[in-house]
Structures are given as C-alpha cells and as structure tokens.
Amino acid sequence: MALLEVDKVSKRFGGLLALNGVSFAVEKGGILGIIGPNGAGKTTLFGVISGFIRPSSGDVHFDGVRITGISPDKLTRRGLVRSFQIVQTFADMTALDVVTTAALTRRPIREATDYAADVLTRVGLGKKLDETPATLSLQDKKLLELAKCVATDPQCILLDEVMAGLTMAETEAPIGIIRELNRQGVTFVMVEHVIPVIMRLATSMVVINFGEKIAEAAPEEIVKDSKVVEAYFGEHLDA
Amino acid sequence: MIKDDFFKTLASPWLWGIVLLGAMLPMVLSSYYTHILTIALVYVALASAWNIVGGMSGQISLAHSLFIGTGAMLSAALLVKLGINMWAGLVIAAATAGLLGAIIAWIDFRFQLGHLSFVLITLAFAEMASIVVEGWDFLGGASGLLLPQDTGNFLDFQFGGGRGAFWVMLGLATIIVLVNVAILNSPLGYYLRTIRDNEKAAQAIGVNVLRQKTTAMVISAVLTSIVGTAYVRYLTFADPYLLASPVITIEIVLFATVGGLGRAYGPALGALLLVPLGEVLRGKLGGAVPGLHYFIYGIVVIVVILATPSGLLPLFERLFWRRSRMLPKI
Numbered sequence: 001m002a003l004l005e006v007d008k009v010s011k012r013f014g015g016l017l018a019l020n021g022v023s024f025a026v027e028k029g030g031i032l033g034i035i036g037p038n039g040a041g042k043t044t045l046f047g048v049i050s051g052f053i054r055p056s057s058g059d060v061h062f063d064g065v066r067i068t069g070i071s072p073d074k075l076t077r078r079g080l081v082r083s084f085q086i087v088q089t090f091a092d093m094t095a096l097d098v099v100t101t102a103a104l105t106r107r108p109i110r111e112a113t114d115y116a117a118d119v120l121t122r123v124g125l126g127k128k129l130d131e132t133p134a135t136l137s138l139q140d141k142k143l144l145e146l147a148k149c150v151a152t153d154p155q156c157i158l159l160d161e162v163m164a165g166l167t168m169a170e171t172e173a174p175i176g177i178i179r180e181l182n183r184q185g186v187t188f189v190m191v192e193h194v195i196p197v198i199m200r201l202a203t204s205m206v207v208i209n210f211g212e213k214i215a216e217a218a219p220e221e222i223v224k225d226s227k228v229v230e231a232y233f234g235e236h237l238d239a
Numbered sequence: 240m241i242k243d244d245f246f247k248t249l250a251s252p253w254l255w256g257i258v259l260l261g262a263m264l265p266m267v268l269s270s271y272y273t274h275i276l277t278i279a280l281v282y283v284a285l286a287s288a289w290n291i292v293g294g295m296s297g298q299i300s301l302a303h304s305l306f307i308g309t310g311a312m313l314s315a316a317l318l319v320k321l322g323i324n325m326w327a328g329l330v331i332a333a334a335t336a337g338l339l340g341a342i343i344a345w346i347d348f349r350f351q352l353g354h355l356s357f358v359l360i361t362l363a364f365a366e367m368a369s370i371v372v373e374g375w376d377f378l379g380g381a382s383g384l385l386l387p388q389d390t391g392n393f394l395d396f397q398f399g400g401g402r403g404a405f406w407v408m409l410g411l412a413t414i415i416v417l418v419n420v421a422i423l424n425s426p427l428g429y430y431l432r433t434i435r436d437n438e439k440a441a442q443a444i445g446v447n448v449l450r451q452k453t454t455a456m457v458i459s460a461v462l463t464s465i466v467g468t469a470y471v472r473y474l475t476f477a478d479p480y481l482l483a484s485p486v487i488t489i490e491i492v493l494f495a496t497v498g499g500l501g502r503a504y505g506p507a508l509g510a511l512l513l514v515p516l517g518e519v520l521r522g523k524l525g526g527a528v529p530g531l532h533y534f535i536y537g538i539v540v541i542v543v544i545l546a547t548p549s550g551l552l553p554l555f556e557r558l559f560w561r562r563s564r565m566l567p568k569i
C-alpha cells in the first residue's frame with residue numbers, strides 16, 4: 001500500500017502556476033527521488049505535502065488519511081517530517097538543543113538529549129553538539145537538517161537537497177544513515193541535484209519540469225527518457 | 240517530565256544558602272533597607288515571571304501591567320467592595336489573568352502577529368486596562384483603593400507588613416525563579432526557545448506553536464497576577480497609576496534585559512542590582528539635583544547593555560560560574 005499519495009496537486013502563486021496537477025505515490029519503505037531543473041516546483045511540492053503551503057487544488061494522503069490542510073507540526077507528530085532546502089538557523093540554541101526539541105516529538109525529555117546526541121553523531125556532527133547552528137558551515141547545516149528530521153522518529157522523511165554542496169566523501173555519513181533508516185522501514189522522498197547520489201539510493205524516480213510531472217520510472221530507466229534528457233540533463237548527461 | 244538538572248538545582252546548597260541568608264537580612268537591616276529589598280524581590284518575581292514569555296519565547300509582551308493590575312486591583316476591589324477574602328481574591332484574579340493571557344496568545348496566533356505588532360497589541364491591551372481601572376469605580380477608579388490595616392492575620396492574607404512582607408516576597412521570588420529553572424529543563428522550555436529562534440523550523444519538528452505560546456503566556460500571567468496581589472497587600476493602597484500602568488512593564492523588561500533574557504537567573508539578577516541602585520541613587524541624589532538620579536541610572540543601564548548585550552548573567556558566568564561548576568548550567 002502507498003504510504004504517501006499526491007493527487008493532482010496544483011499551486012498557483014499569483015500568475016505563476018508553480019505546480020500543475022502533480023500526482024504520484026510512494027510505497028511504504030521506498031525511496032522516491034525527485035529531480036527537475038531549478039524553479040521546477042520541487043520545494044513548493046514539499047511545502048504542500050508537509051502542510052506549510054495550502055494547495056490551490058488537489059489532495060495529499062498519508063498512511064491512508066487525507067492530510068491536506070493539516071498543520072506541519074501535527075504531520076510531524078504523525079510521522080511525516082521535512083527538511084528545508086534553505087537551511088534554518090537558530091540564534092541562541094546549540095545544535096544539541098535543537099535536535100533535542102525534535103526528539104521530544106516522541107521521547108520523554110530524559111531520553112531526548114541522549115538520543116539527539118546519538119543522531120547528531122550518526123550524521124557526522126558528533127563534535128559539534130554545543131555549537132550554535134548559525135556558526136556551522138553550510139554543509140554542517142545541511143546535516144543538521146537531516147538530524148532534526150531523523151530525531152522525530154518519522155515514518156516518512158522529505159529531504160530537500162540535503163546533499164547539495166557536500167563532497168562525495170562527506171555524503172557517506174548521510175547516505176549511510178538514510179540506508180540504515182530505510183532498512184528499518186522509514187520511507188524517503190528526496191529532492192537531489194547530486195545525480196550519482198540519488199541514483200544510488202532511489203527505488204523510483206519522478207521528474208518535474210515547469211510544475212508538471214514529465215516522467216516517472218526506475219532510476220536506470222529515467223536517464224534514457226528523451227523528455228528528461230531534454231528538460232533536465234541536457235549536456236550534463238555524460239558528466 | 241523534567242531533566243535531572245532541575246532536581247540538582249533544588250538540592251543545591253547554594254540555592255538554599257542564599258535564600259536562608261536572604262531571609263535573615265530583615266533581622267539586621269533597618270526597616271528602610273528591608274523595604275528596598277522587598278521592592279527588589281517584587282521585581283525579581285515580576286521580571287522572572289515575565290521572562291517565561293519575553294525571554295524564553297522571545298515575545299516582548301507589554302501586557303504584563305494588565306496581569307499585575309488584575310492581581311492587585313481586582314483582588315483589592317473584591318476585598319474592599321464585596322468583602323471577599325483575599326486568598327479567594329488571589330485565586331479569582333489569577334484565573335482571570337490566565338484567561339486574559341490565553342486570549343492574548345490566541346489573538347497573536349490567529350492574526351499571526353509579527354514581533355512589532357505583538358509589542359504594540361500588548362501595549363494597547365495594557366493601555367485599555369489602565370483606562371478601565373481608572374474609569375471603573377468598582378476597581379477604585381482614579382483614586383485607588385485603601386485596604387484594611389495589615390494586622391498579620393494570615394487567614395486574611397495578612398503578613399504583618401515589614402518583615403512578613405519581605406519573607407512572602409522572598410518565597411514568591413524563589414518559587415518563580417525555580418519555575419523558570421523547571422521550564423528550561425522541561426519540554427516546554429525547549430519548545431519555547433525553538434519557537435523564539437525559528438518558528439517555522441519549530442513547527443517542522445513537531446512543535447505546536449499555539450499551544451506552547453499559550454501555555455507560556457498563561458503561566459506567566461498567573462504568576463504575575465499572584466505577585467500583584469501580594470504586592471498590593473504590602474502597599475496597602477491599590478494605586479492604579481502604579482499597578483495598572485504600562486510603565487511598570489517597561490521597568491520589568493529593563494531589569495530582565497539587563498540581567499539576561501531567557502535565562503533562569505538573569506531577570507532576578509537584573510532586578511536585584513537595579514532596584515536597590517535606583518532607590519539608593521534617589522535617596523542620595525534625589526534631593527540635590529532633581530532628576531540627576533534618573534540620569535545616572537540611565538547611564539548605568541546604557542553602559543551595561545552596550546558592554547554585554549545578552550545581559551549581566553552571561554558576563555558573570557564567564558567570570559566565575561563555569562569554573563566553580565557548583566551551580567548547574569542553565
């Protein structure tokens with residue numbers, strides 16, 4: 001059964017149709033990769049799924065329940081959590097404090113701090129627990145986005161370009177944690193520009209261009225699709 | 240529910256040593272200095288109660304004179320006009336203040352007020368409250384209400400003035416500071432600080448913004464109202480220009496900011512330093528050059544804020560605390 005279903009979702013910002021009737025489903029335990037050029041509507045799509053943006057039309061179902069219009073915090077407590085492409089900063093709290101708050105979603109405070117430290121260590125921020133997120137490097141802020149999601153003990157995580165800007169070596173820790181969680185049954189939807197990473201992880205792929213889904217296929221098939229090649233890969237195909 | 244750090248604080252010999260030493264001060268001080276310290280403790284309690292909203296969730300509320308006024312004027316009116324026992328008045332006023340706090344939190348959420356709009360709306364609430372108090376005879380109108388003499392009858396919420404009032408304020412201030420420690424070591428503290436730092440990110444990690452802000456505002460309003468009731472009992476005269484005017488909130492914000500916003504002991508430190516300083520300056524200089532004490536006071540405040548923008552507590556910590564590690568880190 002599909003864990004997450006997006007049904008003909010459209011979103012209009014004034015004159016701009018940022019999403020135009022996008023539909024897809026993600027199976028429980030799957031990893032869906034979403035790719036598409038800048039401005040295609042991927043982040044807007046995550047905003048709609050996670051409850052931050054109300055769609056102009058269409059519906060989202062999670063775990064068999066219609067969730068359109070439900071607030072983001074409620075969705076997180078139900079097990080659907082997102083990261084932000086624009087990394088979020090915190091003026092005063094430490095990385096450990098922030099991830100502890102995330103861990104409080106499902107854990108008592110006595111466990112939350114230890115669990116948060118454990119999650120931060122697993123994503124590769126074990127030495128930066130007491131730093132304020134504002135002072136972290138962009139890469140570390142991306143890892144913190146992942147850690148916040150993981151600490152809420154979700155069923156499904158929406159990751160918006162968390163690997164962007166990481167070197168291949170630096171992607172190993174996040175890839176490892178994504179695989180490990182996926183083995184434990186966590187479903188992922190990932191927007192990623194780093195094609196080799198998404199090819200390694202995804203079980204299926206959706207391509208979005210100008211707010212529309214233009215292709216959906218297995219990762220190895222998608223690169224052969226001519227529309228995709230035209231819209232997205234262009235001259236990068238052989239890179 | 241609460242992290243062990245809170246229980247370590249509760250068991251700290253430092254805490255109880257300081258409170259016990261403080262409790263002995265009225266035995267050795269003149270009634271004038273006991274009075275100054277009592278007022279300082281009122282502001283420790285008020286600034287610490289305000290800190291739950293203004294410091295932890297970062298909402299600069301100017302509505303707190305409304306809660307002080309509710310605690311003071313309403314309980315006084317219930318006693319003077321209707322003969323209702325002041326203990327009952329304290330509870331009724333605190334419940335009313337809590338309800339008003341919940342309404343303000345709801346308006347803030349419903350209309351998605353930004354920081355500046357929140358400040359202005361809460362100020363408008365405070366202004367309205369002072370107009371209501373001054374215009375409504377039941378609450379004493381512009382001339383205020385005179386409470387019956389404090390004969391020390393505990394069952395009538397009387398503590399015998401002077402020393403008794405000092406001990407009551409010391410107890411209240413201690414409890415409210417400990418409430419701060421408890422909140423900072425419990426989920427509410429994490430939620431509020433996350434909301435303060437980044438509301439959108441807080442929502443994304445599961446924080447119910449309306450519920451947590453409302454909880455903070457209600458706790459803060461109830462505690463503030465209780466202090467208001469105890470304060471008016473000490474003053475014996477319910478003066479609307481003191482107890483229901485927004486000026487008192489400005490003082491609270493000032494003390495909390497100078498001491499260290501959002502920290503459990505910060506607002507207490509600010510009030511303990513600035514209230515006696517203000518009183519002593521007024522006593523020594525007030526007669527000589529009119530207004531000079533305000534001027535010096537203002538300079539001290541400006542220097543402190545410029546020198547240590549996050550308040551005196553972080554500065555003190557850097558100087559001694561972390562090294563001794565006797566007090567738990569908050």
Ligand SMILES: Nc1ncnc2c1ncn2[C@@H]1O[C@H](COP(=O)(O)OP(=O)(O)O)[C@@H](O)[C@H]1O
Pocket residue numbers: 013016018036037038039040041042043044045
């Ligand atoms: N809040 C908004 N208001 C107006 N336009 C927006 C808003 N958010 C996104 N857009 C526009 O919608 C389009 C899709 O943006 P986005 O979803 O961020 O794309 P992607 O994540 O695929 O790069 C872009 O043209 C962007 O400028």
Ligand SMILES: [Mg+2]
Pocket residue numbers: 042043044085
């Ligand atoms: Mg994007």
